[in-house]
Amino acid sequence: MWSTKQLADLAGTTTKAIRYYHRAQLLDEPERGHNGYKQYRAQHLLQLLRIRRLTELGLSPASAASALENDNSSELYEALTAAERELTAAIDKFNAMREDVRGALAGRSFGDLALQLSDKPPGLSEKDFAVLLVMSRLFDAETVLTFQEILHSSPRTPVDEAFDALSPNADRKEREAVAEMLAEQTRTRTPENPPYSTRGQGLAEAVEIMEKSIAHLYNDAQIEAIRRSWELLRAQKTASDT
Structure with a gap:
């Protein structure tokens, strides 16, 4: 189990972002220990990585939440396609994001997404x-x-x-x-x-x-x-x- 700060460090984000995801109902609330502190588990880290990965690819938090909640591959594909078009026209700092989207849509870069955008592999503890x-x-x-x-x-x-x-x-x-x-x-x-x-x-x-x-x-x-x-x-x- 991890604290909010530990979860943020592992996911490469901030405690402020985690609080925002909770308020927006994008990230499930964890159980609290006897001391009242939140206790995050592996499923919270996976959920947070999914949200972060999709937002890094150019989706808004709302679009990311909708795609993940509905588990709709066509909706996710359309959202990524739209993000790719927008990022192509963006300024230089978004070039890396654009290449990530193109790679994901072409099926080349899925190795980086495999763990973050999938459930726990069968048979794995x-x-x-x-x-x-x-x-x-x-x-x-x-x-x-x-x-x-x-x-x-x-x-x-x-x-x-x-x-x-x-x-x-x-x-x-x-x-x-x-x-x-x-x-x-x-x-x-x-x-x-x-x-x-x-x-x-x-x-x-x-x-x-x-x-x-x-x-x-x-x-x-x-x-x-x-x-x-x-x-x-x-x-x-x-x-x-x-």
Whole structure:
């Protein structure tokens, strides 16, 4: 679960924009915790990303809401076509938006939209889906879709069971053992040269943001095991490159 500020940071927007989307009934209200603070979940992030993506493509908030509420592909296509015509005549700063619309309408750039404009892939757990949503804000489409395919096509293993069973009180030896198993499983599941392209920040910074963003999904021992497995994978990659 995320606070309003955390949700805004993940979606690349502001708390003011989120409040506006709530007032305009574009974004569902989340539940509140015992302390009265809002607690956003993965579905809110997905909903916010959908709204933001469509408005970035030139649609007004009202048009975006109508297209999403009715789930009407022809209406969405017509709206995107209209936005493309308007953006073609706009000033230079809208050129990037115009190319996004053209790419989406031509079916070329859907990789970037696939996660943001679709429901949770069948068979994917809520935790894995939340991780992919966070990844979509930090890594490029190829990286996200590669790991989505890995998660979707890989059956659960004893390693997954050991990770789920890792308690917050697990000692360092247990955490290290699970980390080593996670690293080995990840290495065997991923392509020989997996894409790790970020959206501007360095890989280490993106990994650090990932750790903070998914901390609420796992206990301290599991987070440490994940972090350690990433360290092992990076060390293995560095060794293989030398």
